[in-house]
Amino acid sequence: MEWITDYALKSDELRNTNHANIYVRLQQAASRVYISENYKRRGEVGEIAAHAICRTFFDTMPVAARVNYLSASNDPVKAFDLVHVRYLEGDKFELWLGEAKFFKSRDAAVKDAIASIESHVNAGFLKNEKLLLGPQISDDIPHSDRIKALLASETSLDALIENAVFPVIIAANSDAAVNNSRPCDAYAESITDEMNALWGRLASSGLTKKIKLRLIYVPLADKDKLNAAFDTRLKGLQN
Template sequence: MPPLPQPDPFWEIRVHEPNRDKGVSGLCVGYEQGQWRYSAFADYIMEWLPEFCLNSKERDELSHESAVKSLRKAANLVYQTDKYAKRGEFGEFFLHAAVRCVFDSLPAISKLFYESSMNNTVKGFDCVHVVGPLNDLELWLGEVKFYKRVSKAIRDVVSEIGEHLETNFLRKEFILIGNKLNEQDSYTAAVQKLISERTSLDKIFKRICIPVLLTYESNAVEQHTAVTEEYNREFCDEINHHFETFRKKAANLPQVRIHLFLFPLEDKERLITALHEKLKAWQKI
């Protein structure tokens, strides 16, 4: 499968352990002139907006001439969905960008396109991506918690993963996913075969990864104003500590590969404000 073009890298991946069972990546935004990089990160996330919002056919038709119109459409699509306009739930943007840039995935379904009707999101996974060649394809079904407290994020996401890996839930999700795939995409036949009701979940679990992205307001981030050796050490120690907590909490989940993205923040509300400002600007271009 040919790779999709990506925005230039932004996150510093300060911890990265892509283990086959449970892996972890620690995502760092860094600082600029003594400030956490709210505006620069919001700009970066906005560059993912068309890919996140548009379906594969619309992405394929994106050209230099249509770019402005498509960007405006993408921004308006976000604000037609209550959870973004009213509650600022931008975590799915972060998850999409993290899986794409760290594992070079392809989005199988646009999350907004995946909604059953306006403001009525399908109660399922927060991203549906594919990773790897067609003869060794993996289906990545993501979960995200855009939280302030890491302990609550870990508790809630482990519970949700358990619910989403139950047989009845998965079979219903696979039907919804199958119905939303674009027949023209190169990976569609492979995904359809993998998630077929004829395929045992035991076999499917070997080809699934659950990417999980958790945000939280971080002591390490808050206590520094520049990337130094001390900051890097404290950042990595914090990531490894929370990863170990997650591993213990997730020990009783079904045997499926999980990759945890930990994204420490300075202030969640300030980040939401920066994202809203960028989106409103994009609506007017």
């Protein structure tokens, strides 16, 4: 929940957040995540987890808040779930275009992720995504002009794919999480086996030979309980 402001607010809003308006900012962020009563089939928990993990462990920076290009009714749209930039040595950078899946079943999650990524990397989708994302790029991030150029309509899709990393975030029920109450060797081994199985599915799809994929696995004890708890806290902030 502490990541919803970073996930949902624009860079200028975050920059102007202080002790006097932090609660107002939290309410704004909570309202932008979703306002639907039908939360059970929504995937924002997975998207926020993806955002937090990439920010924390890979030092990425959002270039366009996901909620900035949701529809007015707060309905999900067919777009990448995460659009970040990762700065490398010198003046190099990677554009991170992520897909997050928040499911009960790991098998269903990775199957859906493969289908989504396959549809996302076709020419038609990427062209539309570039048109959608270009105007959303913040001017105050490093190399914003080069990032906008990469997303310009006249720039080839090959150039975009060459500079892109496609993280696939799988947040799903885990046998290891259910069967272990604390971190231990048995838990680590089981988690490794589950993650290797997911990576095997991605590799066998052929996607790893076409694009730069990163698998991020979030093992859950009970997806439905987590979703319900998140919804309760989110609605509490909205009231």
